[in-house]
Amino acid sequence: xxxxxxxxxxxxxxxxxxxxxxxxxxxxxxxxxxxxxxxxxxxxxxxxxxxxxxxxxxxxxxxxxxxxxxxxxxxxxxxxxxxxxxxxxxxxxxxxxxxxxxxxxxxxxxxxxxxxxxxxxxxxxxxxxxxxxxxxxxxxxxxxxxxxxxxxxxxxxxxxxxxxxxxxxxxxxxxxxxxxxxxxxxxxxxxxxxxxxxxxxxxxxxxxxxxxxxxxxxxxxxxxxxxxxxxxxxxxxxxxxxxxxxxxxxxxxxxxxxxxxxxxxxxxxxxxxxxxxxxxxxxxxxxxxxxxxxxxxxxxxxxxxxxxxxxxxxxxxxxxxxxxxxxxxxxxxxxxxxxxxxxxxxxxxxxxx
Amino acid sequence: xxxxxxxxxxxxxxxxxxxxxxxxxxxxxxxxxxxxxxxxxxxxxxxxxxxxxxxxxxxxxxxxxxxxxxxxxxxxxxxxxxxxxxxxxxxxxxxxxxxxxxxxxxxxxxxxxxxxxxxxxxxxxxxxxxxxxxxxxxxxxxxxxxxxxxxxxxxxxxxxxxxxxxxxxxxx
Numbered sequence: 001x002x003x004x005x006x007x008x009x010x011x012x013x014x015x016x017x018x019x020x021x022x023x024x025x026x027x028x029x030x031x032x033x034x035x036x037x038x039x040x041x042x043x044x045x046x047x048x049x050x051x052x053x054x055x056x057x058x059x060x061x062x063x064x065x066x067x068x069x070x071x072x073x074x075x076x077x078x079x080x081x082x083x084x085x086x087x088x089x090x091x092x093x094x095x096x097x098x099x100x101x102x103x104x105x106x107x108x109x110x111x112x113x114x115x116x117x118x119x120x121x122x123x124x125x126x127x128x129x130x131x132x133x134x135x136x137x138x139x140x141x142x143x144x145x146x147x148x149x150x151x152x153x154x155x156x157x158x159x160x161x162x163x164x165x166x167x168x169x170x171x172x173x174x175x176x177x178x179x180x181x182x183x184x185x186x187x188x189x190x191x192x193x194x195x196x197x198x199x200x201x202x203x204x205x206x207x208x209x210x211x212x213x214x215x216x217x218x219x220x221x222x223x224x225x226x227x228x229x230x231x232x233x234x235x236x237x238x239x240x241x242x243x244x245x246x247x248x249x250x251x252x253x254x255x256x257x258x259x260x261x262x263x264x265x266x267x268x269x270x271x272x273x274x275x276x277x278x279x280x281x282x283x284x285x286x287x288x289x290x291x292x293x294x295x296x297x298x299x300x301x302x303x304x305x306x307x308x309x310x311x312x313x314x315x316x317x318x319x320x321x322x323x324x325x326x327x328x329x330x331x332x333x334x335x336x337x338x339x340x341x342x343x344x345x346x347x348x349x350x351x352x353x
Numbered sequence: 354x355x356x357x358x359x360x361x362x363x364x365x366x367x368x369x370x371x372x373x374x375x376x377x378x379x380x381x382x383x384x385x386x387x388x389x390x391x392x393x394x395x396x397x398x399x400x401x402x403x404x405x406x407x408x409x410x411x412x413x414x415x416x417x418x419x420x421x422x423x424x425x426x427x428x429x430x431x432x433x434x435x436x437x438x439x440x441x442x443x444x445x446x447x448x449x450x451x452x453x454x455x456x457x458x459x460x461x462x463x464x465x466x467x468x469x470x471x472x473x474x475x476x477x478x479x480x481x482x483x484x485x486x487x488x489x490x491x492x493x494x495x496x497x498x499x500x501x502x503x504x505x506x507x508x509x510x511x512x513x514x515x516x517x518x519x520x521x522x523x524x525x
Contacts (some may be wrong), residue, residue: 173465205492246521
Protein backbone atom coordinates (compact mmCIF):
# COMPACT_ATOMS: atom_id res chain seq x y z
CA UNK A 1 0.00 0.00 0.00
CA UNK A 2 1.37 3.46 -0.90
CA UNK A 3 2.20 5.83 1.95
CA UNK A 4 -0.25 8.57 0.87
CA UNK A 5 -3.26 6.37 1.39
CA UNK A 6 -2.52 5.06 4.90
CA UNK A 7 -5.22 5.91 7.39
CA UNK A 8 -2.73 7.04 10.05
CA UNK A 9 -1.60 9.90 7.82
CA UNK A 10 -5.05 11.25 7.31
CA UNK A 11 -7.06 13.67 9.37
CA UNK A 12 -9.35 12.27 12.01
CA UNK A 13 -12.41 12.75 9.80
CA UNK A 14 -10.55 11.33 6.83
CA UNK A 15 -9.54 8.30 8.85
CA UNK A 16 -13.10 7.87 10.08
CA UNK A 17 -14.45 7.96 6.53
CA UNK A 18 -11.60 5.75 5.30
CA UNK A 19 -12.64 3.02 7.71
CA UNK A 20 -16.42 3.42 7.44
CA UNK A 21 -16.50 3.57 3.64
CA UNK A 22 -13.95 0.80 3.23
CA UNK A 23 -11.74 3.04 1.10
CA UNK A 24 -8.84 0.63 1.47
CA UNK A 25 -10.68 -1.26 -1.26
CA UNK A 26 -9.61 1.33 -3.84
CA UNK A 27 -6.02 1.54 -2.61
CA UNK A 28 -4.86 -1.37 -4.72
CA UNK A 29 -1.69 -1.28 -6.80
CA UNK A 30 -1.67 -0.19 -10.41
CA UNK A 31 1.25 0.17 -12.86
CA UNK A 32 2.77 3.66 -13.03
CA UNK A 33 1.87 4.13 -16.71
CA UNK A 34 -1.83 3.81 -15.75
CA UNK A 35 -1.63 7.39 -14.46
CA UNK A 36 -0.45 8.91 -17.76
CA UNK A 37 -2.97 10.95 -19.78
CA UNK A 38 -3.58 8.35 -22.54
CA UNK A 39 -4.49 5.76 -19.89
CA UNK A 40 -6.75 8.17 -17.98
CA UNK A 41 -8.91 9.04 -21.03
CA UNK A 42 -11.55 6.46 -20.06
CA UNK A 43 -11.75 7.92 -16.56
CA UNK A 44 -12.02 11.47 -17.92
CA UNK A 45 -14.93 10.30 -20.07
CA UNK A 46 -16.58 8.82 -16.98
CA UNK A 47 -16.29 12.12 -15.07
CA UNK A 48 -17.77 13.83 -18.16
CA UNK A 49 -20.75 11.49 -17.91
CA UNK A 50 -21.26 12.49 -14.27
CA UNK A 51 -21.40 16.15 -15.41
CA UNK A 52 -23.93 15.14 -18.07
CA UNK A 53 -26.11 13.38 -15.48
CA UNK A 54 -26.14 16.38 -13.13
CA UNK A 55 -26.83 18.98 -15.85
CA UNK A 56 -29.35 16.63 -17.49
CA UNK A 57 -31.33 16.24 -14.26
CA UNK A 58 -31.56 20.05 -13.99
CA UNK A 59 -32.66 20.45 -17.62
CA UNK A 60 -35.30 17.71 -17.33
CA UNK A 61 -37.13 19.81 -14.69
CA UNK A 62 -37.99 22.37 -17.40
CA UNK A 63 -38.03 20.40 -20.66
CA UNK A 64 -41.47 19.33 -21.90
CA UNK A 65 -41.11 16.13 -23.98
CA UNK A 66 -44.15 16.66 -26.18
CA UNK A 67 -44.08 17.72 -29.84
CA UNK A 68 -46.41 20.64 -29.11
CA UNK A 69 -44.24 22.17 -26.41
CA UNK A 70 -40.75 20.69 -26.71
CA UNK A 71 -39.17 23.45 -28.77
CA UNK A 72 -40.80 26.23 -26.77
CA UNK A 73 -39.69 24.64 -23.51
CA UNK A 74 -36.07 24.84 -24.75
CA UNK A 75 -36.55 28.51 -25.58
CA UNK A 76 -37.89 28.88 -22.03
CA UNK A 77 -34.83 27.06 -20.61
CA UNK A 78 -32.58 29.51 -22.51
CA UNK A 79 -34.45 32.70 -21.72
CA UNK A 80 -36.43 32.09 -18.53
CA UNK A 81 -34.83 29.43 -16.33
CA UNK A 82 -32.17 30.57 -13.83
CA UNK A 83 -28.79 29.46 -15.25
CA UNK A 84 -30.78 27.52 -17.88
CA UNK A 85 -28.77 28.68 -20.90
CA UNK A 86 -25.47 28.03 -19.11
CA UNK A 87 -26.47 24.58 -17.83
CA UNK A 88 -27.83 23.56 -21.23
CA UNK A 89 -24.64 24.79 -22.90
CA UNK A 90 -22.45 22.89 -20.41
CA UNK A 91 -24.56 19.78 -21.15
CA UNK A 92 -24.09 20.32 -24.89
CA UNK A 93 -20.32 21.01 -24.78
CA UNK A 94 -19.63 18.21 -22.29
CA UNK A 95 -21.39 15.79 -24.66
CA UNK A 96 -19.11 16.96 -27.49
CA UNK A 97 -15.94 16.65 -25.38
CA UNK A 98 -16.97 13.28 -23.93
CA UNK A 99 -17.53 11.88 -27.42
CA UNK A 100 -14.03 13.08 -28.38
CA UNK A 101 -12.35 11.64 -25.25
CA UNK A 102 -14.21 8.37 -25.71
CA UNK A 103 -13.03 8.06 -29.31
CA UNK A 104 -9.46 8.93 -28.25
CA UNK A 105 -9.71 6.31 -25.48
CA UNK A 106 -10.79 3.73 -28.06
CA UNK A 107 -7.90 4.69 -30.35
CA UNK A 108 -5.47 4.36 -27.42
CA UNK A 109 -6.80 0.88 -26.66
CA UNK A 110 -6.51 -0.01 -30.34
CA UNK A 111 -2.96 1.36 -30.65
CA UNK A 112 -1.65 -0.31 -27.48
CA UNK A 113 -3.38 -3.64 -28.18
CA UNK A 114 -5.32 -3.44 -24.92
CA UNK A 115 -8.18 -5.45 -26.47
CA UNK A 116 -6.11 -8.65 -26.44
CA UNK A 117 -6.53 -11.63 -24.14
CA UNK A 118 -7.84 -11.55 -21.45
CA UNK A 119 -9.54 -8.22 -22.25
CA UNK A 120 -11.57 -9.23 -25.35
CA UNK A 121 -14.96 -9.04 -23.63
CA UNK A 122 -14.13 -5.68 -22.08
CA UNK A 123 -13.30 -4.38 -25.57
CA UNK A 124 -16.80 -5.37 -26.71
CA UNK A 125 -18.32 -3.81 -23.57
CA UNK A 126 -16.39 -0.64 -24.44
CA UNK A 127 -17.89 -0.69 -27.94
CA UNK A 128 -21.30 -0.97 -26.29
CA UNK A 129 -20.49 2.14 -24.25
CA UNK A 130 -19.51 3.94 -27.46
CA UNK A 131 -22.85 2.95 -29.02
CA UNK A 132 -24.74 4.17 -25.93
CA UNK A 133 -22.83 7.46 -26.00
CA UNK A 134 -23.62 8.05 -29.66
CA UNK A 135 -27.21 7.03 -28.98
CA UNK A 136 -27.41 9.58 -26.17
CA UNK A 137 -25.92 12.31 -28.40
CA UNK A 138 -28.38 11.41 -31.16
CA UNK A 139 -31.47 11.35 -28.93
CA UNK A 140 -30.30 14.55 -27.24
CA UNK A 141 -30.06 16.33 -30.58
CA UNK A 142 -33.59 15.17 -31.51
CA UNK A 143 -35.08 16.56 -28.27
CA UNK A 144 -34.48 20.16 -29.36
CA UNK A 145 -37.10 19.48 -32.01
CA UNK A 146 -35.58 22.13 -34.24
CA UNK A 147 -34.95 21.55 -37.94
CA UNK A 148 -31.75 19.57 -37.32
CA UNK A 149 -33.39 17.42 -34.64
CA UNK A 150 -36.43 16.65 -36.75
CA UNK A 151 -34.29 15.73 -39.76
CA UNK A 152 -32.19 13.43 -37.57
CA UNK A 153 -35.37 11.72 -36.36
CA UNK A 154 -36.71 11.33 -39.88
CA UNK A 155 -33.41 9.83 -41.11
CA UNK A 156 -33.44 7.44 -38.19
CA UNK A 157 -37.05 6.42 -38.81
CA UNK A 158 -36.25 5.59 -42.43
CA UNK A 159 -33.09 3.69 -41.49
CA UNK A 160 -35.05 1.82 -38.81
CA UNK A 161 -37.70 0.79 -41.34
CA UNK A 162 -34.97 -1.00 -43.31
CA UNK A 163 -34.28 -3.34 -40.42
CA UNK A 164 -37.95 -4.16 -40.09
CA UNK A 165 -38.90 -5.40 -36.60
CA UNK A 166 -35.60 -4.29 -35.05
CA UNK A 167 -36.43 -0.69 -35.89
CA UNK A 168 -40.06 -0.83 -34.74
CA UNK A 169 -39.35 1.34 -31.68
CA UNK A 170 -38.60 4.29 -33.97
CA UNK A 171 -41.87 4.05 -35.89
CA UNK A 172 -44.88 6.25 -35.09
CA UNK A 173 -47.17 3.20 -34.91
CA UNK A 174 -45.17 1.56 -32.09
CA UNK A 175 -47.33 3.39 -29.55
CA UNK A 176 -50.62 5.13 -30.18
CA UNK A 177 -50.62 6.74 -26.76
CA UNK A 178 -47.15 8.30 -26.64
CA UNK A 179 -45.59 10.41 -29.42
CA UNK A 180 -42.19 9.33 -30.72
CA UNK A 181 -40.54 12.48 -29.30
CA UNK A 182 -41.68 11.53 -25.80
CA UNK A 183 -40.33 8.02 -26.31
CA UNK A 184 -37.00 9.42 -27.55
CA UNK A 185 -36.86 11.52 -24.36
CA UNK A 186 -37.66 8.40 -22.37
CA UNK A 187 -34.79 6.62 -24.13
CA UNK A 188 -32.45 9.55 -23.45
CA UNK A 189 -33.15 9.81 -19.71
CA UNK A 190 -33.99 6.24 -18.66
CA UNK A 191 -33.17 3.47 -21.14
CA UNK A 192 -29.75 4.71 -22.27
CA UNK A 193 -28.55 5.74 -18.77
CA UNK A 194 -29.65 2.33 -17.45
CA UNK A 195 -27.73 0.50 -20.18
CA UNK A 196 -24.80 2.86 -19.58
CA UNK A 197 -24.86 2.03 -15.86
CA UNK A 198 -24.82 -1.71 -16.49
CA UNK A 199 -22.08 -1.49 -19.10
CA UNK A 200 -19.83 0.89 -17.14
CA UNK A 201 -20.16 -1.30 -14.03
CA UNK A 202 -19.10 -4.32 -16.11
CA UNK A 203 -16.30 -2.29 -17.75
CA UNK A 204 -14.87 -1.14 -14.40
CA UNK A 205 -15.26 -4.62 -12.86
CA UNK A 206 -13.36 -6.21 -15.74
CA UNK A 207 -10.61 -3.56 -15.58
CA UNK A 208 -10.24 -4.37 -11.87
CA UNK A 209 -10.18 -8.10 -12.62
CA UNK A 210 -7.57 -7.96 -15.39
CA UNK A 211 -5.68 -4.80 -14.42
CA UNK A 212 -4.56 -2.06 -16.81
CA UNK A 213 -2.91 -3.55 -19.91
CA UNK A 214 0.91 -3.78 -19.65
CA UNK A 215 3.10 -0.90 -20.78
CA UNK A 216 3.91 -1.17 -24.47
CA UNK A 217 7.52 -2.13 -25.20
CA UNK A 218 9.05 -4.00 -28.15
CA UNK A 219 8.64 -7.40 -26.46
CA UNK A 220 5.67 -6.71 -24.17
CA UNK A 221 3.03 -9.43 -24.22
CA UNK A 222 -0.57 -9.18 -23.16
CA UNK A 223 -1.37 -10.53 -19.68
CA UNK A 224 -3.39 -9.80 -16.60
CA UNK A 225 -1.76 -7.18 -14.37
CA UNK A 226 -4.26 -7.29 -11.53
CA UNK A 227 -2.43 -6.54 -8.27
CA UNK A 228 0.80 -5.58 -10.08
CA UNK A 229 2.40 -2.17 -10.13
CA UNK A 230 4.30 0.37 -8.07
CA UNK A 231 1.61 3.07 -8.07
CA UNK A 232 -1.80 3.28 -6.48
CA UNK A 233 -5.34 3.43 -7.77
CA UNK A 234 -6.00 6.34 -5.41
CA UNK A 235 -3.54 8.40 -7.46
CA UNK A 236 -5.21 7.21 -10.67
CA UNK A 237 -8.53 8.36 -9.25
CA UNK A 238 -7.10 11.79 -8.34
CA UNK A 239 -5.72 12.21 -11.87
CA UNK A 240 -9.08 11.16 -13.29
CA UNK A 241 -10.96 13.74 -11.21
CA UNK A 242 -8.25 16.35 -11.90
CA UNK A 243 -8.56 15.98 -15.67
CA UNK A 244 -12.33 15.79 -15.22
CA UNK A 245 -12.28 19.21 -13.54
CA UNK A 246 -10.28 20.56 -16.50
CA UNK A 247 -12.92 19.09 -18.81
CA UNK A 248 -15.64 20.84 -16.82
CA UNK A 249 -13.81 24.18 -16.92
CA UNK A 250 -13.33 23.79 -20.69
CA UNK A 251 -17.05 23.04 -21.18
CA UNK A 252 -17.99 26.01 -18.98
CA UNK A 253 -15.64 28.37 -20.81
CA UNK A 254 -17.01 27.21 -24.19
CA UNK A 255 -20.54 27.67 -22.86
CA UNK A 256 -19.85 31.28 -21.94
CA UNK A 257 -18.30 32.07 -25.33
CA UNK A 258 -20.38 29.83 -27.62
CA UNK A 259 -23.79 28.99 -26.09
CA UNK A 260 -25.34 25.73 -27.32
CA UNK A 261 -27.11 26.26 -30.65
CA UNK A 262 -30.86 26.03 -31.22
CA UNK A 263 -32.38 26.09 -34.69
CA UNK A 264 -35.83 27.17 -35.82
CA UNK A 265 -38.79 24.80 -35.18
CA UNK A 266 -38.58 21.76 -37.45
CA UNK A 267 -40.58 21.35 -40.63
CA UNK A 268 -41.29 17.72 -41.48
CA UNK A 269 -40.07 16.33 -44.80
CA UNK A 270 -37.40 18.98 -45.43
CA UNK A 271 -33.62 18.54 -45.47
CA UNK A 272 -31.75 21.79 -45.00
CA UNK A 273 -29.29 20.99 -42.19
CA UNK A 274 -26.28 18.76 -41.56
CA UNK A 275 -25.85 16.38 -38.64
CA UNK A 276 -23.49 16.90 -35.68
CA UNK A 277 -19.77 16.24 -36.33
CA UNK A 278 -19.81 12.70 -34.89
CA UNK A 279 -22.39 11.64 -37.50
CA UNK A 280 -21.09 13.79 -40.35
CA UNK A 281 -18.83 11.02 -41.72
CA UNK A 282 -21.98 9.08 -42.66
CA UNK A 283 -23.20 11.89 -44.91
CA UNK A 284 -21.22 10.92 -48.08
CA UNK A 285 -22.11 7.22 -47.59
CA UNK A 286 -25.79 8.24 -47.48
CA UNK A 287 -25.23 10.26 -50.65
CA UNK A 288 -24.00 7.14 -52.46
CA UNK A 289 -26.12 4.33 -50.95
CA UNK A 290 -29.14 6.24 -49.68
CA UNK A 291 -30.68 6.03 -46.22
CA UNK A 292 -29.79 2.32 -45.96
CA UNK A 293 -26.17 3.45 -45.40
CA UNK A 294 -27.24 4.78 -41.98
CA UNK A 295 -28.11 1.24 -40.87
CA UNK A 296 -25.56 -0.78 -42.79
CA UNK A 297 -22.32 1.22 -42.45
CA UNK A 298 -22.45 1.51 -38.62
CA UNK A 299 -23.45 -2.19 -38.38
CA UNK A 300 -20.50 -3.22 -40.55
CA UNK A 301 -18.13 -0.99 -38.60
CA UNK A 302 -19.37 -2.40 -35.29
CA UNK A 303 -18.87 -5.97 -36.51
CA UNK A 304 -15.40 -5.12 -37.76
CA UNK A 305 -14.40 -3.54 -34.44
CA UNK A 306 -15.99 -6.33 -32.38
CA UNK A 307 -14.08 -8.93 -34.40
CA UNK A 308 -10.72 -7.24 -33.77
CA UNK A 309 -9.65 -9.50 -30.87
CA UNK A 310 -10.52 -12.53 -33.00
CA UNK A 311 -8.51 -11.31 -35.97
CA UNK A 312 -5.45 -10.05 -34.05
CA UNK A 313 -4.66 -12.89 -31.64
CA UNK A 314 -0.88 -12.50 -31.36
CA UNK A 315 0.17 -11.78 -27.75
CA UNK A 316 2.40 -8.82 -28.68
CA UNK A 317 1.36 -5.29 -27.80
CA UNK A 318 4.02 -3.31 -29.62
CA UNK A 319 2.65 -1.37 -32.62
CA UNK A 320 5.84 -2.36 -34.49
CA UNK A 321 4.71 -6.00 -34.33
CA UNK A 322 1.16 -5.12 -35.47
CA UNK A 323 1.99 -2.90 -38.41
CA UNK A 324 -0.44 -4.41 -40.94
CA UNK A 325 -3.45 -4.09 -38.63
CA UNK A 326 -2.59 -0.56 -37.54
CA UNK A 327 -2.03 0.56 -41.15
CA UNK A 328 -5.49 -0.79 -42.11
CA UNK A 329 -7.01 0.91 -39.03
CA UNK A 330 -5.20 4.13 -39.97
CA UNK A 331 -6.56 3.99 -43.52
CA UNK A 332 -10.12 3.43 -42.24
CA UNK A 333 -9.72 6.31 -39.77
CA UNK A 334 -8.33 8.58 -42.50
CA UNK A 335 -11.32 7.63 -44.69
CA UNK A 336 -13.73 8.65 -41.88
CA UNK A 337 -11.97 11.94 -41.26
CA UNK A 338 -11.82 12.80 -44.99
CA UNK A 339 -15.44 11.76 -45.37
CA UNK A 340 -16.43 14.11 -42.51
CA UNK A 341 -14.36 16.99 -43.94
CA UNK A 342 -15.85 16.39 -47.39
CA UNK A 343 -19.36 16.40 -45.90
CA UNK A 344 -18.65 19.59 -43.96
CA UNK A 345 -17.63 21.35 -47.17
CA UNK A 346 -20.49 20.01 -49.31
CA UNK A 347 -23.81 21.85 -49.67
CA UNK A 348 -26.82 20.17 -48.03
CA UNK A 349 -28.60 17.69 -50.29
CA UNK A 350 -31.82 15.79 -49.70
CA UNK A 351 -31.60 12.05 -48.97
CA UNK A 352 -35.02 11.29 -47.56
CA UNK A 353 -37.54 9.59 -49.80
CA UNK B 354 -8.53 -20.68 -37.76
CA UNK B 355 -8.19 -16.89 -37.86
CA UNK B 356 -8.72 -16.88 -41.60
CA UNK B 357 -11.87 -18.98 -41.25
CA UNK B 358 -13.33 -16.60 -38.69
CA UNK B 359 -12.33 -13.62 -40.79
CA UNK B 360 -13.92 -15.12 -43.95
CA UNK B 361 -17.12 -15.89 -42.00
CA UNK B 362 -17.28 -12.30 -40.82
CA UNK B 363 -16.74 -10.95 -44.33
CA UNK B 364 -19.54 -13.26 -45.53
CA UNK B 365 -21.83 -12.07 -42.72
CA UNK B 366 -21.02 -8.46 -43.57
CA UNK B 367 -21.80 -9.07 -47.23
CA UNK B 368 -25.20 -10.52 -46.35
CA UNK B 369 -25.90 -7.58 -44.09
CA UNK B 370 -25.48 -5.26 -47.08
CA UNK B 371 -28.78 -6.56 -48.47
CA UNK B 372 -32.04 -5.00 -47.37
CA UNK B 373 -33.98 -7.06 -44.83
CA UNK B 374 -37.31 -6.53 -46.51
CA UNK B 375 -38.42 -7.65 -49.95
CA UNK B 376 -37.66 -4.92 -52.48
CA UNK B 377 -40.62 -3.13 -54.02
CA UNK B 378 -40.44 -1.38 -57.36
CA UNK B 379 -41.65 1.85 -55.78
CA UNK B 380 -40.26 1.43 -52.24
CA UNK B 381 -42.33 1.71 -49.06
CA UNK B 382 -45.16 4.26 -49.05
CA UNK B 383 -44.41 7.44 -47.10
CA UNK B 384 -46.74 10.14 -45.81
CA UNK B 385 -45.91 13.57 -44.43
CA UNK B 386 -48.43 15.73 -42.63
CA UNK B 387 -48.32 19.50 -42.39
CA UNK B 388 -48.62 20.94 -39.84
CA UNK B 389 -47.84 18.11 -37.44
CA UNK B 390 -49.38 20.06 -34.57
CA UNK B 391 -52.91 21.24 -35.38
CA UNK B 392 -55.88 22.56 -33.38
CA UNK B 393 -59.36 21.02 -33.63
CA UNK B 394 -61.18 22.48 -36.60
CA UNK B 395 -57.87 23.11 -38.35
CA UNK B 396 -56.88 21.70 -41.70
CA UNK B 397 -54.05 19.28 -42.42
CA UNK B 398 -52.31 18.55 -45.70
CA UNK B 399 -51.25 14.92 -46.13
CA UNK B 400 -48.67 14.24 -48.83
CA UNK B 401 -48.04 10.64 -49.91
CA UNK B 402 -45.16 9.36 -52.03
CA UNK B 403 -43.50 6.08 -53.10
CA UNK B 404 -46.93 4.68 -54.04
CA UNK B 405 -48.28 2.82 -57.02
CA UNK B 406 -50.56 4.98 -59.17
CA UNK B 407 -54.15 3.83 -58.69
CA UNK B 408 -53.58 2.51 -55.15
CA UNK B 409 -56.40 3.55 -52.81
CA UNK B 410 -55.40 4.61 -49.32
CA UNK B 411 -57.72 4.92 -46.34
CA UNK B 412 -56.55 7.83 -44.19
CA UNK B 413 -57.20 7.30 -40.48
CA UNK B 414 -56.29 8.80 -37.15
CA UNK B 415 -55.21 6.14 -34.66
CA UNK B 416 -55.38 7.18 -31.05
CA UNK B 417 -56.25 5.98 -27.57
CA UNK B 418 -59.94 6.35 -28.36
CA UNK B 419 -59.63 4.12 -31.42
CA UNK B 420 -59.57 4.76 -35.13
CA UNK B 421 -61.14 7.79 -36.82
CA UNK B 422 -61.56 7.66 -40.58
CA UNK B 423 -60.76 10.88 -42.45
CA UNK B 424 -61.43 9.62 -45.97
CA UNK B 425 -60.01 7.78 -48.95
CA UNK B 426 -57.37 9.01 -51.37
CA UNK B 427 -56.17 7.50 -54.64
CA UNK B 428 -52.51 7.78 -55.58
CA UNK B 429 -51.87 9.26 -58.99
CA UNK B 430 -48.73 9.58 -61.10
CA UNK B 431 -46.87 8.25 -64.08
CA UNK B 432 -45.05 4.95 -64.46
CA UNK B 433 -44.24 3.33 -61.12
CA UNK B 434 -44.01 6.53 -59.07
CA UNK B 435 -47.24 7.68 -57.57
CA UNK B 436 -48.46 9.80 -54.70
CA UNK B 437 -51.13 12.16 -53.50
CA UNK B 438 -51.71 15.48 -51.79
CA UNK B 439 -54.94 15.60 -49.79
CA UNK B 440 -56.40 18.06 -47.32
CA UNK B 441 -58.63 17.19 -44.40
CA UNK B 442 -60.42 19.37 -41.87
CA UNK B 443 -60.40 17.94 -38.36
CA UNK B 444 -63.84 17.61 -36.80
CA UNK B 445 -64.41 19.52 -33.57
CA UNK B 446 -65.54 16.38 -31.69
CA UNK B 447 -62.14 14.67 -31.86
CA UNK B 448 -60.42 14.37 -28.47
CA UNK B 449 -57.23 16.45 -28.43
CA UNK B 450 -54.05 14.40 -27.97
CA UNK B 451 -51.36 12.40 -29.74
CA UNK B 452 -52.41 10.49 -32.82
CA UNK B 453 -50.83 8.36 -35.47
CA UNK B 454 -51.98 9.36 -38.93
CA UNK B 455 -52.12 6.22 -41.06
CA UNK B 456 -52.59 5.66 -44.78
CA UNK B 457 -53.49 2.01 -45.42
CA UNK B 458 -54.38 0.04 -48.56
CA UNK B 459 -56.60 -3.02 -48.74
CA UNK B 460 -53.45 -5.08 -49.35
CA UNK B 461 -52.07 -3.96 -46.02
CA UNK B 462 -49.48 -1.48 -47.33
CA UNK B 463 -49.31 1.37 -44.88
CA UNK B 464 -47.49 4.52 -43.97
CA UNK B 465 -47.74 6.39 -40.69
CA UNK B 466 -46.66 9.63 -39.10
CA UNK B 467 -47.27 11.44 -35.81
CA UNK B 468 -49.96 14.10 -35.51
CA UNK B 469 -50.65 16.16 -32.41
CA UNK B 470 -54.16 17.60 -32.10
CA UNK B 471 -54.62 20.45 -29.66
CA UNK B 472 -57.79 22.11 -28.38
CA UNK B 473 -59.63 24.38 -30.81
CA UNK B 474 -58.07 27.77 -31.20
CA UNK B 475 -59.44 31.09 -32.34
CA UNK B 476 -56.82 31.07 -35.05
CA UNK B 477 -58.03 27.77 -36.47
CA UNK B 478 -59.91 28.18 -39.70
CA UNK B 479 -61.06 26.00 -42.52
CA UNK B 480 -58.45 27.57 -44.78
CA UNK B 481 -55.42 25.41 -45.66
CA UNK B 482 -52.74 25.48 -42.98
CA UNK B 483 -49.95 27.93 -43.64
CA UNK B 484 -46.75 26.04 -44.42
CA UNK B 485 -43.70 27.10 -42.46
CA UNK B 486 -40.53 27.39 -44.54
CA UNK B 487 -37.83 24.97 -43.37
CA UNK B 488 -34.58 26.65 -42.46
CA UNK B 489 -31.24 25.69 -40.96
CA UNK B 490 -30.90 29.17 -39.41
CA UNK B 491 -30.39 29.46 -35.65
CA UNK B 492 -32.84 31.13 -33.29
CA UNK B 493 -31.90 34.68 -32.42
CA UNK B 494 -32.54 34.78 -28.69
CA UNK B 495 -31.40 37.09 -25.94
CA UNK B 496 -28.57 35.08 -24.45
CA UNK B 497 -26.87 37.81 -22.50
CA UNK B 498 -25.81 36.83 -19.00
CA UNK B 499 -25.94 38.88 -15.82
CA UNK B 500 -22.67 40.08 -14.30
CA UNK B 501 -23.20 37.74 -11.34
CA UNK B 502 -23.65 34.79 -13.69
CA UNK B 503 -20.47 35.66 -15.60
CA UNK B 504 -18.39 36.30 -12.47
CA UNK B 505 -19.70 33.07 -10.91
CA UNK B 506 -18.87 31.07 -14.03
CA UNK B 507 -15.38 32.58 -14.30
CA UNK B 508 -14.75 31.84 -10.60
CA UNK B 509 -15.94 28.27 -11.09
CA UNK B 510 -13.63 27.90 -14.10
CA UNK B 511 -10.67 29.24 -12.07
CA UNK B 512 -11.46 26.94 -9.13
CA UNK B 513 -11.88 23.90 -11.41
CA UNK B 514 -8.59 24.61 -13.19
CA UNK B 515 -6.76 25.12 -9.88
CA UNK B 516 -8.28 21.99 -8.34
CA UNK B 517 -7.68 19.99 -11.51
CA UNK B 518 -4.01 21.00 -11.78
CA UNK B 519 -3.49 20.30 -8.07
CA UNK B 520 -4.94 16.79 -8.39
CA UNK B 521 -3.03 16.04 -11.60
CA UNK B 522 0.26 17.12 -10.03
CA UNK B 523 -0.28 15.10 -6.85
CA UNK B 524 2.12 12.21 -6.21
CA UNK B 525 1.84 8.78 -4.57
